[in-house]
Amino acid sequence: MKMRSSVAVAGIAVLALFGTACGKDGSPEAKTPGGTTGGSQGAPGAPGAGKPELPSYTPKADAALTGSKTFDNAKRRGKLIVGAKEDQPFLGSKDPATGKYSGFDIEVAKMIAADLGFGPDKIEFKAIASTNRENALVNGDIDYYVGTYSITDKRKEQVSFAGPYYIAGQSLLVRKNESAITGKDTIKGKTVCSAKGSTPLQNLQSKFPDTTTRVFDTYSLCVENLLSNQVDAVSTDDAILKGYAAKDPGALKVVGEPFTVENYGVGLNKDDAVFRNAVSDALEAHEKNGDWKKAYDATLGLSGSAAPAIPALVRY
């Protein structure tokens, strides 16, 4: 009996040890994306002191489209289902506590919804992983998709796009006190992190052979490794990087001119040209009336990077 209890004690001690060790190693990683977000993420929504405010949109009462299957389906169910990212701060991120989505892409989705006659309360956001975007649009699981979705010819074989609504390009995120890295010509011999399988990673590997790449599943893991000095820079589209910089402007900054061109578009079902026109109209209207700029300033603008020019829409 005595021996048994000592075995149990030893077991518990070992478990406790491991538990604390894990807490040290594992949780900061998990915490940084959600944890720090919690505090600053409320900022765009809440009218903070001196912080730029998000625009508000009035849904069009008389919105009607004839011959659009997507629109008819949305009308019948009484709400729009919009695909988005859930893990990109200030672009498309989901608050784990409230389940609410926020960010620049989410604002763009709301602008479009308003002109289709759906208020913000009539939108159901659905997190769709990058690898699953085409399937979700083709199958009609979502009405449209707004989430750092680059317009490419290959993708156009399966889906269609409205936009571009934002021109992003591959750039570099570094620690605030970094002075050696100032742009793409200064990453020779450095360790640069990007997400598994992503286009920016493939660019790094093919165009910068003297740069060591580090690959993780998500950008938040890369940013965590940047903050803990394990990598020298994180590289992907500047829009995504600006989101991380906006979340932690005291520790991170985006440097250098973008060295690729990514046209972000709204992903749509390929067969619905009427719906695509309506989405293009909505984008144009809100870009002209200043909502686009306001949305940028209240989200990605917090990073300290000025708003880029609004791209001209391509209609087809």
Added chain:
Amino acid sequence: MLEVIQDNWDLLQDGFVGTLKLTVVCGIASLLLGTLIAACRVSPVPPLRWFGAAYVNLFRNTPLTLIFFAVALGFPKLRFNFSFFQFAVIALSTYTAAFICEAIRSGINTVPIGQAEAARSLGMSFTQTLSQIVLPQAGRAAVPPIGSLLIAMVRNSAIASAFNTTELMGTSSTMIENGYKSLWVLVWIAIGYLIITLTMSALLAALEKKLAVVR
């Protein structure tokens, strides 16, 4: 569907070789470690037995992803600077070894106690008894469960791609990002895994046949 494999042959090959390397290295490492822990669990020294039990309970009940996180992100902070492939081997082998240990222990339990008693009465030490009398007989019974565990390990190795290691499953995101249809990409990857696991099953079946005795 053929364009997937035609256009991405190099990528798929890198991934396949990566998974194969992980399979071989982790397979050997976890078999050795698992046998060692199993020896601890049946040893006459109480602290070794406690260590064995603690190891199994700890790693068998911890999600593999969590072990990967702890190793790949924790070790660099403690200044253990190995390559990420080595991190993947450490994480995957420590995890798999816990299961292999139990499979071997169940094999050991099939060996009648009289065998060990006879060995001891001949003057053999614990190490001699275990390595020359008990383990050879235990191995025979443990081969089928170990085979299942090794096949599970091959599939578990997919997690390594999230931590800077090239392996088969990780190549899917590159191909899908480049616009290939995910269904066909995944079909080819599944075929890649099947090549590895079916070969392994065949080898294990042959081993089982070789070890079998007429009872």
